[in-house]
Amino acid sequence: MRSTAGGAAVAIWCHCRVFSLRGTLFAYKPDGMERAFILYLAALIFLIIANAFPFLTLKAQGMVQPSHLLSGAIDIARDGMPEVGIAVVLFVIGFPLAKILIGLAVVGPLAFGRRIVGANALYRLYERLHPWAMTEIFFLGVLVSYTKIINLATVEIGPSLYAFMALILTMLAADSAIDTHDVWERLQPSRAKALPPAEEAEQWVGCHTCQLLCHLPAESAHAKASCPRCGSSLHRRKHDSLNRTGALLLTAVLLYIPANVYPVMTFVSLGSGEPSTILAGVEELIGAGMWPLALIVFVASILVPMLKLISMTYLVLSVRFGSRWHLRDRTVIYRLNELVGRWSMVDVFVVTLLAALVQLGSLANIVPGAGIVAFAMVVMLTMTAALTFDPRLLWDAAGANHERR
Ligand SMILES: [Zn+2]
Incomplete structure (x- = not known):
């Protein structure tokens, strides 16, 4: 260090x-707090503008089809898939809005030396929302959708899309302006100024949320204990990690089959159209000469979910069998799973955007298919599986660590 x-x-x-x-x-x-406060304020304004005006407008043969940021989610919910519509609303607007509001309510007062009631619990929620706020992934979905329909009709970019791009940039800047450790110390300073003696090391655990070093005597290891700063439950290892991760992975494996066999959408042009699966969507992009985008969609929608299922299953089994093989590489595999898994949502966003935009009567229509529900579930289940898995179990199982679950 x-x-x-x-x-x-x-x-x-x-x-x-x-x-x-x-x-x-x-x-x-x-000045991180002050900068973050101003950036969150700007992000809130951009989010309001992004919802107030047209996002993209499709024009073809005298017909005009404007769409708003939320149009796709509303349309897919009307088409009998409310769960996908709700997920899109939460990932694109709900969770980013919650992050902005919590940032303003917690970080804003801290910048002026004050704190609001319940700030610790709110900031704990802020940290948990982070992987589920997906504005940047939605924007990748906009790029893919744009290239898919540019040959079909004229696509006009609305003021909302510019505001949405500004929203992504301001939120990234606000996130990087904040030092999480500093926020927690200002909310409630940690009392321990020195590390506990080595012989007592097993009686101390770090809080998963705020990283506060907490005293947890061995005799109370199985009792319910909470972090005195953020209220998160304290445990030496994530509770029942292997069983929960295994159950989530098994469900995801079962849903991966309909996600790839059933069509995710049907493109109907002049009364005729073929249902299209995720793989067929990649082939369409290749056929249109969009190699870079075809590669992105193939990696995000087919390769990453498949590799996540295989690698997470391998990690769970390697702990079960106490493997000592390539501990470092297996930990890297876990970190990669955590990092890239959320990008698979891009295909769900593409389908909702296209379903909202391509509503041109008898000329052209895009209807979402049942496969997209299964696919969205696979992505959410594998993301949750990565969160429930405790990578320290890899080292425990290999006997490289004295701690046990
Ligand atoms: Zn804590």
């Missing part, structure tokens, strides 16, 4: 022996 002072900013890095990479443990960001 070491620190550097570059200008006014100070960062402390750990040299991770698992990844042989440097990860930031703590980074002091001057």
Whole structure:
């Protein structure tokens, strides 16, 4: 571990022996709270504009089909798939809005040396929302949809799309302006100024949410204990991790079959059309010469879900059988699963966008298919499986760590 002072900013890095990479443990960001507060304020304004005006407008043979940010989710819910519609609304608007509002309510007062009642619980929720707010993935879906319909009709970009791009940039800037460790310390400073003695190490656990070092005597390991700062439950290992991860993976494997066999949408032009699966959608992009996009959709929608299912199943089985093989590589596999899994939602967003845009009467229509429900479920289940799996079990099982579940 070491620190550097570059200008006014100070960062402390750990040299991770698992990844042989440097990860930031703590980074002091001057005026981070103030900058984040202003950026969240701007993000809220951009989110309101993104919902107030047309997002994309399709024009073909005298017909005009405007669509708003939420049009796709509403249309797919009307087409008998309310679960997909609700998921899209939550991932694209609900969770980003919750992040912005919590950022304003918690980080804003902290910037002025104050804190609101319930700030700790709100910030705990903010941290949990992070992987589920998917504005940047939705934008990739917009790019894919745009290239799919550009040959069919004229596509006009509305003011909402520009506001949505500004929303993504301001939210990324706000996230990078905040140092989470600093927020928690300002909400409630940790009392321990030194590490506990080595002989007591097994009586202390780090909170999964706020990283507070908490005393958890061995005799109370199985009793319910909560973090005194954020209220999260304390445990040496995630509760019942293997069984929960295994059950989620098994359900995802079963749903992966209908997700790829059933059509995700049907394109009807002049009264005729063929239902199309996820793989057929990739072939269409290749046929249109859109190789880079075809590659992105193939990787995000076919390769990543399949590799996630295989690799997570392998990780669970390797813990079950106490494997000592390639511990470091298996931990890297887990981190990659956590990082890229959410990008598979791009195909769900593409189908909802196309279903909203291509409503041109007898000229052309796109109808969502049952496969998209199964596919959305596979993505959500594998994301949850990655969250329920505790990677420390890999090291426990190999006997490289004294702790046991
Ligand atoms: Zn905590």
